Amino acid sequence: MADVPKPPDAPLQIQLDDEVANGQYVNMAMVNHTETEFTLDFIYVQPHQVRAKVRSRIILNPKHVKRLLLVMQESLASYEARFGPLGPSGEGPSMN
Template sequence: MKKQQQEIKLEIQIDDETANGRYINMAVVNHNDSEFVLDCIYVQPQVPKAKVQSRLITSPRNAKRLLLALQNNIHTYEQQFGVIDLRESTESFNGVGKPVH
């Protein structure tokens, strides 16, 4: 007989500072064999210096889950609001050049 999987309920908590969020307009992704690192950056217009607002470190498996979740949400967004135009990414980025990927 197959064991029935028991549903696990996870209560996610968030403190006030994290709940406010951080605005980012650039991300840099790096990886090695065991983890992905996503640096979330805010670039101010006409300022040639930027600060990492947050660094996310995760396993390759969770990175792929994040990719799938983003793809699903972008698809839903575009169905509701129209296709996201990426043409501006070939031009300068806030006056400081192209974003690094």
């Protein structure tokens, strides 16, 4: 049987609707995991309030978390090279 040439992969076309494009401001994140998935909750905490609202929940498999971590580290290094290093902030809720 002859090898059939594989057509080149088409580039992925990503759609971004208007509501998602506006984004969500968050100032806190919580990460939980099981053996098979990570759950990232992005939260907005208003000053002087005892309740906070989860604005977005993202569920990822561990391989995607690893890739996300690597790209975030690269992006942060690029940011700090351009704007200067960031120190840990003692203000606001902790990110855990």
